[in-house]
Amino acid sequence: MNSADLETVPATLREHVAHMCRQLYGRGWMEGTSGNISVRSGDAVLISASGCAKGTVDRRDTVLVNAGDGSRFTGETRRPSAETAVHLAFYREYEDCGAVIHAHAPYSTALASLPRFHRAGQGVAHVEFVDMELAKGLGLDDPSHVRVPVFVNWPEVRRIAADVGAFLRASPPRATAGLLIERHGVTTWGRDLDHARNRLECVEALCRLSLLMHGSTTI
Structure with a gap:
């Protein structure tokens, strides 16, 4: 894709990404420059650009990258989000994935910060939600028993992305709506941006309920 081709990306799509960033900032889920959307x-x-304040982001704060390697297309001057590699793992493994949201929603982040998840690289853990009515909103095959993976928060984002990619490769799309990263936040995917946001809301609500019911003993 060259600079002329960039004009084929609708301005409305760029604005939709920017609007969603501002919306989630308003909910306290993307404070400061945290979080990213693609x-x-x-x-x-x-994808949203690196280092942009989510409360004031506009369509100029978006970057078009190659879905294969994350490289910027000619004409793009902004640097893409530092977590682009994690987003690309979803697009690579799930052909129906049309959007990805990573946010620092408080209850999801709090749950993923519990001591039980500080595992010093001991693989993927899980949070389980059993017989929770709200889980039906995730649109999974078995909402009666939802397992959300919790990944090690490696300093190198590409290492996190490699772990995520390997997990998604072995997990059917209808079994996984999103994931947590220890002490770091929540990521969801969807057919489109609104679907990914709905899933984000459901995961955050499930984490809130779990903490209210079980506190630090969440299973």
Whole structure:
């Protein structure tokens, strides 16, 4: 894709990403420059730029990258989110994935910060939600028993992305709506941006309920 092709990416798509960032900032889920959002556009991915304040982000704070290797297309001057590699893992493994949201929603982040998840690299853990009515909103095959993976928060994002990619490769799309990263936040995927946001809301609500019911003994 060259600079002329960038004009084929609708301005409305860039604004939709920016609007969602501002919306989640308003809910306290993307404070400061935290969090990132992406949508698929053909063989490319439009993602929020690195270091942009989510409360004032606009469509100029989005970057079009190659869905395969994350490289910027000609004409893009902003640096893409530092967590682009994690987003690309979803697009690579789930062909129906049209959007990814990573947020620092408080209850999801709090749950993923419990001491039981500080495992010094001992693999993927899980949070389980059993017989929770709200889990039906995730649209999974078995909402009666939802397992959300919790990944090690490696300093190198590409190492996290490799772990995520390996997990998704072995997990059917209808079994996984999102994931947690220890002490770092929540990531969800969806057919489109609204679907990914709905799943984000459901995961955050499930984490809130779990902490209210079980506190630090969450299973």
